[in-house]
Amino acid sequence: MNGALEEPASRLDLETVQLEVVWNAPIGIALVDQRLQVVRFNRALAGLHGLRSRAWPGMSLAEVFPAEEATRELLWRIQQVLATGRPFPWLELEWGRVSCHPLHEGLEVVGLCLYVEEVPEPKLAREALQVSEERLRMSLASASIGTWDYNPATGEFLCDSRTQALFGAPPDLRMDCERFFSIIHPEDRERTRQLVQRAESPESGGGYETEYRVIGIQDGVERWLSAQGRAWFDEQGQLLRFSGTVLDITHRKRAEASARFLSEASRLLAERLDRAEEILERVARLAASSICTYCIIGVARADGRLPRVAAAHREPSQEHLVQAALRFVPQAPGTSPLLEGVHTGKSALIREFTQEVRQRYAVSPEHLALMNTLDAHSVMTVPMRAGGKVHGMMILAACAPRRRFDDQDLSLAEELAHRVGMSLENLRLYEEARQAVGLRDEFLSVASHELKTPLTSLKLQHALIAKSLTPECRASLGARLPKAMRQVERLTTLVDSLLDVSRIGAGRLGLEPIEMELTGLLREVMERLSEVFAQAGCRVDFPATPPVHGYWDPLRLDQVLVNLLSNAAKYGAGKPIHVRVAVEGEWTRLTVRDEGIGIAPGDLPRLFSRFGRAVSERHYGGLGLGLFISKQIVEAMQGSIRVESEPSRGSTFTVELPLCPPA
Structure with missing residues (x-):
């Protein structure tokens, strides 16, 4: 039946049409005569257009379709099908689409078959x-x-x-x-x-x-x-x-601003470890310019008192008021709720700093009057904790009329207080370490001075013994006395090194520069160390070099040369040592290169540090002070010292010194 509907019948023979199938078809179907009156229509078309009766009335197509401009065009197209016998497949309308096919009796068009599909209703x-x-x-x-x-x-x-x-x-x-x-x-x-x-x-x-x-x-x-x-x-x-x-995007923006603020605060806290007051003042000023209107920081003492350390206000014209408020910050424990956080270690967020709250925090009528002048509307008190103790308190206030601190502000303030507390804890540890280093240097200085006296006496006694020995006694002693004298010299060198370290730590490494010649001093040192080179099996390669005159301390420069050459002999035993001196412009360059065991890359950074070592003390001995002292001496003469080395390929030490005296 569907095929029959899609393919027009040859003549208008109503008896041959299966009326029940047409009635139940899912698409709207209408059979129309030459006067464009409906002869038959099915259930689908009736439902689409509100036709309630199943009867087959002879109504006009104009009554079936909506009364609008598009319907007039549709009726005209349908009349063209009657006149020409040519169908139109589908005509798209606002409410649906229509297809029209002619019905013939012979060559004559006797009627039309219309198929109608409707789009969803406007409703x-x-x-x-x-x-x-x-x-x-x-x-x-x-x-x-x-x-x-x-x-x-x-x-x-x-x-x-x-x-x-x-x-x-x-x-x-x-x-x-x-x-x-x-x-x-x-x-x-x-x-x-x-x-x-x-x-x-x-x-x-x-x-x-x-x-x-x-x-x-x-x-x-x-x-x-x-x-x-x-x-x-x-x-x-x-x-x-x-x-x-x-x-x-307030949350994101506040998070970004908080990250920038904490980064800047960390930078300020990391700048110095010996000026707490200055750094805390800068942190208070940073806080006042970023997260609050004014900030007061106090550092707690061992007795619980809270002396004023730093204060800052966002407005320069109000700076004197917050500085005046420092006089009223309570110092004695238990005198104000302001200090509760010092004892409990807990922060306090006062969202509304009302007159009643101000009266509770004020320590005097003058203090209350100053509070009212500053007119803070919201306040946070945050303890600075680190290392299991409270180091002090931060007071942050917001004075903008509608500015109120919230939990996010409190979290930011607590993070800042934690970092400040860590900085104060590091400062305390640094001060303790500095004092311990001072005590150590003082001990080294005293011990070195005390050891110098008996060593000097011992050297003198060895010299007197050597002079008073008869040939027979000298022959019976053999090499014992020279060995004893060398050990005393070695002990003297170690004591001198400890004394130099104590002087460097105290900033008392003095120089006495004079005009001198470097290559002559270098040959003198090599001659003095000839026995050391012989025992190590090292040949020193130092070609003829023109004199190099400069303005240096000969005794301290001698000490540097001895350290470099003796190290080359110690760590390059059995292999040659290459020494070179050159002049470039206003500078002279001295290089000492050995072909010994070399230095691992990981040990190079600490080679010039105090007690720094790159090899086992058990196998090579020494205190690890020679290069440290040499670096201090060279830098005191406005020069530099560096090393280049690879394991098993030797080391090259380079010393550069200015030829002219410093300005």
Whole structure:
């Protein structure tokens, strides 16, 4: 039957049409005579067009289709089928589509067969649109996005409830452009106005995207918003509409600002370890310029007292007030709630610093009057904890009329206080270490001086014994006395090194520079160490070099040369040592290269440190002070010393010294 309906019958023979099948077909079907009157129609067509009777009335097609302009065109097309006998497959209309085919009796067209399909009714479309809009509203709400729309013709500025809330406005407040710009933060207002004006120009493409701060109209809360929008224009370039969205990004912006603040605070805290007052003053000033209006920092003593250390105010004109407030910060334990955090280690967030709360914190009527002058509306007291103890207290106050601290502010303040506490703990440990180093250097100095006296006496006694020995006694002693004398010399060298270390630690390594010649001193040192080279099996390669004159301390330079050459013999035993001296401009360069065991890359950074060693003390001995002292001497003469080395390929030490005396 479906095929029969799609392929027109050869003649209008109603008896051959299976009426029941036509009646139940899912597509609308109508049989029409030459007068365009309906002879038959089925259930689907009746349902589409509200035809209630199953009877086959002879109604006109004009009564079946909707009365509109498109129906007149449809009827004209149907008449053309009657006239020409040529069908039209499908005619798309607003409410549906129609296909019309001729019915023939011989060559004559005696009627028409119409197939009708209808699109969803406008009601269904409206319902679908409402569902879509509701889904959009739910999506925007879940994303915390607000929408707005501006009509330049009427000046109407429409905002949804979310946008009203982000603007801190009551739901019934009518917005306009001027009121919108008035709530933007003063620092962002002009920039935002320029962006909006640019978007209202057709040449810009109408796009608008920016971030700005707003101050709530009713609640006074500062919020960061991310705004996007688009302007629409007519063919003449006139602005028709401007609409967009706003998204609350306050949390992200505050997190970014907190990270920048803590990074800057950490940089300040890491600059120095010996000037706590100066660093805390800078931290207080940083806090006052970023997260609060004024900041006071006190460091706790062992007895629980809280002496004032640092204070700062954001406004220079109010600086004297916060400095005056320092006089009223209680110092004795138990005298004010302000010090509770020192004893409990807990922070306090006072969201509303009311008159009643101020009276409770004030230590005198003058203090209360000063509090009222400063007029803080919200206060945080945060202990500075580290190393299991409280090092002090930070007091942060907000004086802006609608500024109130919240839990996020308290977390930021606690992190700052923790870092300040860690810095104070490091300062304490550093001071203890410095004192311990001072005591050690003092002990080394005293011990070295005490050892020098018996060593000097021992050397003198050895010399007298050597002179008084008869040839027979000298022959019987053999090499014992020279060995004893060498051990005394070695012990003297070690004591001198310890004494130099104590002098360096105390800043008393003195120099007595004179005009001298380097190559002659170098050959003298090599001659003095000839026995050391012989015992190590090292040949010294030092070619003839012209004299090099400079302004140095000969005794200290001698000490550097002895250290470098003796180390080369010690660690390059059995292999040659290469020594070179060259002059380049205003500098002379001395290099000592051995072909010994070399130094591992990981040991190079600490080679010139105090007691720094790159080899086993058990196998090579020594205190690890020679290179440290040499570096201090060279740098005291405005020079430099460095090393290049590879394991099993030897080491090259380079000393560079200025030829002229320092200015």
